[in-house]
Amino acid sequence: MDMSSIASRLGLSGSRPVVRKAAELRRLCDVTFDSSVLGIGEVCKAIICLEIAASKFQVIFDRAEAVRMSGMSEKAYIRSFNALQNGLGVKTTLDVRELGIQFGCLRLIPFVQKGLSLYKERFLAALPPSRRASTDFGRPVFTAAAFYLCAKRHKLKVDKLKLIDLCGTSSSEFTTVSTSMADLCFDVFGIAKEKKDAKSIKGSRELLDVLPSKRKHDDDSDSSGESSGDDQDELDLPTYKRHKKMEKEAYNDWKSSVLSSNKQTKPDPAKPRKQAQLNFKKKPSDMALEVSSAAN
DSSP states (O other), X not given: OOHHHHHHHTTOXXXXXXXXXXXXXXXXXXXXXXXXXXXXXXXXHHHHHHHHHXXXXXXOOOHHHHHHHHTSOHHHHHHHHHHHHHHHTOOOOOOHHHHHHHHTOGGGHHHHHHHHHHHHHHHHHHSXXXXXXXXXXXXXXXXXXXXXXXXXXXXXXOOHHHHHXXXXXXXXXXXXHHHHHHHHTHHHHOOOOOOOOGXXXXXXXXXXXXXXXXXXXXXXXXXXXXXXXXXXXXXXSOHHHHHHHHHHHHHHHHHHHHHHHHHHHOOOTTSOOOOOOOOOOOOHHHHHHHHHHHHO
């Protein structure tokens, strides 16, 4: 398939420099090594060359469509992409300043640079000396993940999918790197969880409506600002503990009512009891009545 037709299907027909660079990379790949040894077909090779060229010119590339056109799974496509990129000796770079300009977050640039340097130091300190030399932090996924975490910490909206497309990685790898950065550098990338007011949450309004004592307590506290300590302790309990306490109080009330009713109906022990006598002897007149009734 021609390179221009593949580029048009991927939405890159208008970017002529990208198409020319992809054709150049394809010719270089044919001269340098045989891609069929790596299990990469011609169509997949053209698509990967287009993605490398698009990342070089900072053009958005639809990886999902590229994976579908290549006929490979996402993991196999990423593996082929890395193999072809290493074979060509091409490394994609992602500059923090360009990301700040593109997403309109220029004030994040110093925070991202500080977080990246701190992450490198802590990550290398946790590795054994034999593995430190082979660690590569020049991949764009590290820069993109640091930029995303800083934007999230400073409550700025950044398109995560666009960042993943720019750095040329998968969503699973991006999530793994982001989690590693947040764990190692929580003081720079972490987000502290804030306790929310129950009245500000829509779902909690139903609980407040079910508990009129809580609503009454809030109204009284707003008007007078005074409340008893027992009521405050009771309202501070969690919902399930409050229900458990109410059930226990209801059981105690029922138990006391049953005991009081038993005391009222209990006979006086000082009064002597009479035992009823049973008479098993029948009179002749009674026997005659039974015989006549049976005959009838």
